[in-house]
Amino acid sequence: MMSDSLKTLFYPFETGALDVPGAASSVLFLGAVPGFRLPQGFGADLHCVQGFRPQFNALHLARHKVTPQVQGEGYAMALVLAGRHRGQNELWIAQALEQVIPGGTIIVAGLKENGIASLRKRMAGLIPLVDALPKYHGIVFWLHRPATLEVAEKLRANNPSVVVESRFHTTPGMFSFDRVDAGSRLLVENLPVGISGDIADFCAGWGFLAAHVAERATSINLLDLYEADFEALEAARRNVPQASRFFWQDLTTEPVEQRYDWIVMNPPFHQGRAAEPDIGKRLIEVAAKALKQGGRLLMVANRQLPYEAVLSGAFVSSQEIGGDNRFKLFLARK
Structure with missing residues (x-):
């Protein structure tokens, strides 16, 4: 059974607000956790990133392509499953901006109890958001990757080592x-x-x-x-x-x-x-x-x-x- 956060993440595909990515594209999934079910027609090459070993093992067992750090570049789309840690969420979005092609779509979702509303507000102050939808005790919002990486640089500067x-x-x-x-x-x-x-x-x-x-x-x-x-x-x-x-x-x-x-x-x-x-x-x-x-x-x-x-x-x-x-x-x- 999918968690509420995962259901929220895939909700735009369910409603038709976003087109399901086809076989000719590749999709990056940052913060991927086991238990998700891809929407009907999803044919893209999905690359999951998960650094927590138990969840990595579960994703691997479910036959997903998974690595602890991002590999490759030129993704057409990125999914970001936001958690409780503000800094990590923002760094994941920065990573998505860096790995997705200009004009590519970045979809971010999380639970209201984990601060997704404030994350959406902060991101809206940095870059135009395409749309947002509330569902399953969470919020999903999405944006397009601009031509430059100025926003990614700001996010990294705000969350330094x-x-x-x-x-x-x-x-x-x-x-x-x-x-x-x-x-x-x-x-x-x-x-x-x-x-x-x-x-x-x-x-x-x-x-x-x-x-x-x-x-x-x-x-x-x-x-x-x-x-x-x-x-x-x-x-x-x-x-x-x-x-x-x-x-x-x-x-x-x-x-x-x-x-x-x-x-x-x-x-x-x-x-x-x-x-x-x-x-x-x-x-x-x-x-x-x-x-x-x-x-x-x-x-x-x-x-x-x-x-x-x-x-x-x-x-x-x-x-x-x-x-x-x-x-x-x-x-x-x-």
Whole structure:
């Protein structure tokens, strides 16, 4: 079943407000997510772009052509599925303007609760919009790519890359792209003495935690970073030059082949608006399997999340070693 945002995106084709692209054209789909159904008569070569590994895998499984970054150019049309992050939405529109041929159509849709109305208003202040339609709790609007890329340049200038704490390079759309999140900072401030050997950072983000582990570990044989967000992992390559390997991986479904002495982890606990503690529970189980006998997991979690039982079941011993009113730190031994 298609989500409301996807139904809104394809609504102009359903109503006849836009012609369905034919076989002689190519269409770029930025922010593509699984579950969409193309309108009848859609014959264009569709190129999906999705950097979040679970959704990338689902699109690939559904036999869509999908890459984590844009490939090729000269698209006749671009679809942009807007999300909650303002900066990422604007950068996707800039990308669409750069990749579509002059005069090509760019269609943008999103949910009202995610700020699509304000995105439409901002875009209307930069470039003439052809039309807009409200439907399925969202709004879809479209425009034609002008002869120049002045609007794309403005959008990029409004959403520049960021340097956090004068050393970590990030871009809008990544988790906590403009600051160090409090959980990771707390974990770094409480890194135990004696971390050494083969080490992994699960859910590494743009590399803040791994960089500090690399600096404080007594000795490192291997430092591997695992992250599901492709762009964040690319940033980590720059931010953690001491790392051994980088894995763009969905840890909840794709196996970890290496075995480690230490795993550090600040796991996500939601993918939408509601908390989903089962994500963290699954990652704890994966970490336990990826550790050597006697290996240790160092983990930070939001205080209200119920991880104690799964830690007790997956490890020989586990204990809370610190925290505050928002977060708790666990050290567990396999």
